[in-house]
Amino acid sequence: MQTVLYVVVSLIICIAYFQFLDWFLMDMQGLDYFYLFR
Amino acid sequence: MGRLLSCLTRKHKRFLAVAALFAMGGMLILPIFLSLPALAGGGAPAAGGPPPDVVAAQEAAKGEEEGEKIEMGRDVYYKTEGPAIGMPAPKTEDNELHYPRYNFESRVLIWVANQQHLYYGSFVLAVPIFCMCIEFAGMMTKDKAMAKKYDQLAYDFIKISLTAYSLTAILGGILIFTFLTLYPSFFQYLSSIFRPVMHIYALLFVAESGTLYIYYYGWDKMKEGLLKWLHLSMSVILNVIGTVLMFLANSWIGFMMSPAGVDEQGRYLGNIWHVIHTALWNPLNVHRILGNMAFGGGVVAAYAAYRFLSAKTDEERAHYDWMGYIAMSLGVAFLIPLPFAGYWLMREVYAYRQQMGITLMGGLLAWLFIIQATMIGILFLTTNYYLWQALGRMTGGERFQRYIKYLVFILVVGLLVFITPHTIVMTPAELKAMGGQQHPVIGNYGVMSAKNGGINAIIMTTILSYIWYQRGNRIPTVKWAKFGNIFMGCFFTVAQLNNIWLACYGYYIPANVRIGLSVPQVAGTLSCLFFMSPLNLAMLKGGKVLGPIQWGRIPPRSQYALIMLATAFTWMMGLMGYIRSSVRLFWHVNEIMRDNSPWAYTHTIGFAANVISFNVLFFWISILFVFWLGTLGTKKVPVPAVEPVPGAPAPQPAVSR
Numbered sequence: 259m260q261t262v263l264y265v266v267v268s269l270i271i272c273i274a275y276f277q278f279l280d281w282f283l284m285d286m287q288g289l290d291y292f293y294l295f296r
Numbered sequence: 297m298g299r300l301l302s303c304l305t306r307k308h309k310r311f312l313a314v315a316a317l318f319a320m321g322g323m324l325i326l327p328i329f330l331s332l333p334a335l336a337g338g339g340a341p342a343a344g345g346p347p348p349d350v351v352a353a354q355e356a357a358k359g360e361e362e363g364e365k366i367e368m369g370r371d372v373y374y375k376t377e378g379p380a381i382g383m384p385a386p387k388t389e390d391n392e393l394h395y396p397r398y399n400f401e402s403r404v405l406i407w408v409a410n411q412q413h414l415y416y417g418s419f420v421l422a423v424p425i426f427c428m429c430i431e432f433a434g435m436m437t438k439d440k441a442m443a444k445k446y447d448q449l450a451y452d453f454i455k456i457s458l459t460a461y462s463l464t465a466i467l468g469g470i471l472i473f474t475f476l477t478l479y480p481s482f483f484q485y486l487s488s489i490f491r492p493v494m495h496i497y498a499l500l501f502v503a504e505s506g507t508l509y510i511y512y513y514g515w516d517k518m519k520e521g522l523l524k525w526l527h528l529s530m531s532v533i534l535n536v537i538g539t540v541l542m543f544l545a546n547s548w549i550g551f552m553m554s555p556a557g558v559d560e561q562g563r564y565l566g567n568i569w570h571v572i573h574t575a576l577w578n579p580l581n582v583h584r585i586l587g588n589m590a591f592g593g594g595v596v597a598a599y600a601a602y603r604f605l606s607a608k609t610d611e612e613r614a615h616y617d618w619m620g621y622i623a624m625s626l627g628v629a630f631l632i633p634l635p636f637a638g639y640w641l642m643r644e645v646y647a648y649r650q651q652m653g654i655t656l657m658g659g660l661l662a663w664l665f666i667i668q669a670t671m672i673g674i675l676f677l678t679t680n681y682y683l684w685q686a687l688g689r690m691t692g693g694e695r696f697q698r699y700i701k702y703l704v705f706i707l708v709v710g711l712l713v714f715i716t717p718h719t720i721v722m723t724p725a726e727l728k729a730m731g732g733q734q735h736p737v738i739g740n741y742g743v744m745s746a747k748n749g750g751i752n753a754i755i756m757t758t759i760l761s762y763i764w765y766q767r768g769n770r771i772p773t774v775k776w777a778k779f780g781n782i783f784m785g786c787f788f789t790v791a792q793l794n795n796i797w798l799a800c801y802g803y804y805i806p807a808n809v810r811i812g813l814s815v816p817q818v819a820g821t822l823s824c825l826f827f828m829s830p831l832n833l834a835m836l837k838g839g840k841v842l843g844p845i846q847w848g849r850i851p852p853r854s855q856y857a858l859i860m861l862a863t864a865f866t867w868m869m870g871l872m873g874y875i876r877s878s879v880r881l882f883w884h885v886n887e888i889m890r891d892n893s894p895w896a897y898t899h900t901i902g903f904a905a906n907v908i909s910f911n912v913l914f915f916w917i918s919i920l921f922v923f924w925l926g927t928l929g930t931k932k933v934p935v936p937a938v939e940p941v942p943g944a945p946a947p948q949p950a951v952s953r
Contacts (some may be wrong), residue, residue, distance in 0.1 A: 272786050282818065
């Protein structure tokens with residue numbers, strides 16, 4: 259159970275970090291990360 | 297001299313060392329001080345005043361009013377106006393006046409002279425930087441025996457570079473004579489443009505020589521306390537001088553590729569900063585300094601491998617195994633960001649002239665880029681192979697062996713995507729067999745979006761290999777070790793998936809948005825390096841050690857991998873230098889000065905590859921001679937038999953007594 263909890267928490271942190279990084283660095287260049295989804 | 301130094305008191309030594317340090321700092325600043333009158337007359341913007349080209353334009357306008365005519369020119373890159381005070385670029389013809397020659401292709405002669413000078417120049421730039429890092433590591437290490445080993449290693453490094461330094465100067469002389477003999481008009485034009493900074497280059501050379509000799513010969517006189525710090529400070533000054541020298545040399549090739557500071561006739565417009573600071577100068581500076589460091593690390597690692605393979609005792613083997621590992625680690629530390637700097641350079645080339653970028657990557661020289669991609673793949677595969685072999689010198693390293701095949705899979709897939717050509721030259725039969733200019737399936741991988749994903753996957757895997765190596769003989773015992781391990785696994789997995797997602801996403805959005813995706817891809821890879829390495833070290837702090845690292849207990853094939861790494865570096869530097877140079881096509885200075893020699897055409901790929909390979913062979917034969925000279929000195933050093941591994945000989949006094 260503890261292992262599952264650790265995996266879930268880690269995945270949430272990592273996915274949030276990388277998605278924020280993608281959006282932030284595109285935004286810094288004046289580009290739209292969500293171009294395809296608008 | 298030695299007797300004189302040995303009877304000095306400690307106080308005198310300190311005074312002398314401080315004086316020497318100030319003299320070196322002074323020598324570094326002297327050229328800038330000397331050039332102040334030149335700079336004030338139109339070199340760089342004066343503090344608080346208008347830029348010099350504006351001042352010059354105003355003065356020229358004033359001059360016109362007074363009746364004397366000064367022609368104005370418009371900067372081809374910066375688009376500013378300035379007085380055309382230089383001579384226009386010479387219009388050359390194919391004759392003995394502009395292109396005197398021997399019964400041999402002048403271009404190949406200058407190519408070889410240039411390449412050899414560059415190989416040695418980059419070697420002697422990189423090695424003192426390594427020395428500085430290793431000497432600093434030795435000073436920071438609390439373990440005295442280890443500190444002594446680091447110090448001895450730094451001393452060994454600088455000894456190798458001293459012979460190479462004189463060879464660099466000789467090759468520089470040969471290069472200048474070759475220019476003057478074979479391309480006098482071009483050399484005269486280029487040196488007239490860079491006249492305001494030519495003497496700075498020469499003076500920096502004097503400063504570098506002086507600093508290097510004091511640094512080397514003062515090693516044993518300055519090995520404790522404040523004196524040691526002063527000695528380290530000298531290496532900082534030495535490396536600043538070396539780096540500034542390289543930046544100046546880069547400004548010449550930057551000017552040849554993307555000229556600025558001159559009008560369309562090539563007349564100098566009075567602002568030397570514009571001439572130096574061209575569109576490609578900074579990308580070249582960053583890419584070259586990283587490349588030089590990776591190359592220097594590779595060459596020193598190859599030297600250590602050569603000594604390892606020829607070693608007679610276990611102690612020698614242990615020492616050179618350790619030396620090879622340190623050199624390889626330093627080289628790879630600079631290899632990891634190198635593709636990103638290369639990507640930035642190419643991006644700036646495209647921004648400067650789209651046609652130039654297309655010639656490089658989608659036209660005449662594209663096949664050479666495929667060779668380059670293959671070489672980059674070989675570099676990373678070899679690095680990983682060495683790290684996996686090195687796990688064998690640790691008790692506990694065998695735990696990772698069964699997972700290596702998965703890393704090999706990722707590396708190979710990344711490499712195959714990375715080396716897929718976009719379009720290739722084919723016969724009609726081949727074209728028909730493939731069903732078009734591009735293969736219906738793997739043709740999709742021949743675009744930058746996929747290749748960025750490929751190289752980032754390779755680099756992430758290399759970082760993971762290194763983290764495994766750090767863990768080779770240790771088990772983390774911190775309370776949060778379980779969460780740390782799971783978090784690290786998730787981080788690498790999500791980083792790889794994010795990288796693949798960005799590579800795929802690039803196919804569905806327009807080019808101007810897609811090009812921005814390369815930044816988060818790089819940032820993801822660097823996140824793995826900068827977050828996971830410290831996390832790993834934090835977890836291993838106070839960890840359980842399964843056994844000592846047994847230096848020297850490594851299969852000989854790992855040493856051949858180091859030699860291959862160095863050879864691939866050398867080959868790639870030659871290849872990329874040729875690509876960068878030949879992208880100017882029939883121009884000496886792009887769009888300013890035309891090459892009207894009989895050798896203005898672009899060589900066939902086969903011929904170019906042969907000359908590049910000859911250069912590599914020539915460099916390695918000559919550097920083996922330098923290595924051999926290095927062994928002559930060390931044979932006189934008594935090796936203590938009971939030194940703990942890695943058995944380093946004690947530093948020898950460098951002055952005669």
